[in-house]
Structures are given as structure tokens and as C-alpha cells.
Amino acid sequence: MRFKPMPFREPVRFRCLYCLDCCRGRHVYLTLRDVERIAKAGHDPQDFVTFSVEGDKIRFVLAVREWDLGCVFHDPETGKCRIHDVRPLICRIYPFMVSKKPLGVEGERPFTYKGETLWLYYDESCPGINAENPETTITPEEIAELGLEFEREFEKTDMDGFPKLLDELEG
Numbered sequence: 390m391r392f393k394p395m396p397f398r399e400p401v402r403f404r405c406l407y408c409l410d411c412c413r414g415r416h417v418y419l420t421l422r423d424v425e426r427i428a429k430a431g432h433d434p435q436d437f438v439t440f441s442v443e444g445d446k447i448r449f450v451l452a453v454r455e456w457d458l459g460c461v462f463h464d465p466e467t468g469k470c471r472i473h474d475v476r477p478l479i480c481r482i483y484p485f486m487v488s489k490k491p492l493g494v495e496g497e498r499p500f501t502y503k504g505e506t507l508w509l510y511y512d513e514s515c516p517g518i519n520a521e522n523p524e525t526t527i528t529p530e531e532i533a534e535l536g537l538e539f540e541r542e543f544e545k546t547d548m549d550g551f552p553k554l555l556d557e558l559e560g
Contacts, residue, residue, distance in 0.1 A: 394510035396497040397485060397532065402523035406516050407468025411483050413459045416441070417451035420542035421550045423477040424449065428558050430475045437461050447548045451477060478539040484515035485527070487536025502533035509533060 419438060428434050441448045452461045462471045470476055488508040491497050499506045509529050511518055 391514075392484075392486065393513040394486060394492055394494050395513040396494060397509040397511045397529055398498065398500070400526045400528045401511060402519050402525075403484075403527050404517050404520040404522060404524045406520060408516050409459070409463070409465075409468055410515070411480070412463035412468075412470070413453075413457060415460075417460065417477055417479055418543065419449040419451055419477055419479075420539070420546045421449075421554050422542050422546075424551075425554055425558070426475040427472055427477075428554075430472060432462075432472070434555065434558075449546060449551070478535060478542060482532060482535045482539065484512035484518060485532040486510040486512070487532060487539075500529055500533060502530060503537065505533075505537060507533055507536065509536075 424434055424438060427437060437452050439450045439452045441450045453459060454461060457465065459465060460470075462476075463469075464471055470480070486509070488510070489506075491499075491508050492510065494510065497508055497510070500509050501507075509532055
């Protein structure tokens with residue numbers, strides 16, 4: 390299933406139901422900080438970082454298994470993430486989305502957070518949204534904060550920083 394955006398304006402109850410959709414067949418961008426966090430948790434970047442060329446930029450992407458296109462950290466037996474505590478920023482945002490411009494979805498409105506105008510959405514196809522017995526309630530402010538943090542970190546993520554990070558991790 391692909392992301393079906395629904396405007397996100399009010400807190401939403403959430404419980405991960407381990408449907409596996411978010412952990413399979415998706416391009417998960419990594420920041421250098423994501424790579425550092427995961428590596429410091431004991432994982433070799435060679436085992437989880439791949440690259441994507443987009444125009445004149447090289448992006449870091451979370452590796453997937455060839456046999457099902459599942460994330461290398463997704464446990465196919467339990468549906469759970471093996472690195473949940475240090476998972477990438479983009480994974481902490483999902484099933485929500487932060488955009489700098491409207492997507493043209495009915496009912497969307499701008500959301501102002503820390504002086505930034507954003508459009509926030511959640512994935513209508515995610516069964517964990519407004520699930521029974523929620524684990525948590527997620528607010529638009531939480532998602533806006535994560536979105537801005539991702540944007541800041543993603544802008545600082547470049548090919549020059551990768552070997553420097555690897556040297557720091559080894560030293």
C-alpha cells in the first residue's frame with residue numbers, strides 16, 4: 390500500500406499493529422546522525438547503508454533484504470524493528486508526513502510551528518491510526534518537530550561527512 394495522505398490537525402491515537410507495510414518496499418533516507426546512532430548501537434554501516442543517486446546528490450538509504458524488500462532491521466517473524474530505540478528519524482515520523490507545501494488534499498491547512506509553515510498529514514491506510522487500545526497519542530507539534538529535525542539533519546548529510554563519520558566511529 391502507498392501513503393494515502395489525510396490532513397493531520399488534531400492529536401491522533403496510535404498503536405503499531407505490525408502490519409509490515411511501513412517496513413517493506415520503501416526508500417528510507419538516512420541522515421549522518423541516523424547512521425551514527427545505529428552504528429553506536431553495534432551495527433556496522435556496511436550492513437545497513439546503501440546509496441541512491443538523485444540528480445547531483447548522493448543520498449544515504451537504509452538497506453533492504455532482496456527477498457522481500459523489507460528493511461534489514463525488520464524482524465519478519467515478529468513484525469518488530471530490531472533497532473526501534475535508535476531507528477532513523479524518517480521511521481520515527483511515519484505514518485505521518487511533513488511537507489513544506491500543500492499536497493492538494495481536501496481539508497488540508499497550513500500548520501505554523503516555530504515560525505515555519507508546514508502541512509502535516511497521516512497515512513490513512515495505516516491500521517495503527519486511531520486503533521483500539523492505543524499505545525500513545527501523537528500531536529501535530531511532535532511530528533512538526535521531528536520533520537524540522539529531519540530537514541536540518543538531511544541538509545547536513547553529504548558524501549564528505551560519511552568517511553569522517555566512519556573514522557570517528559573506528560577511533
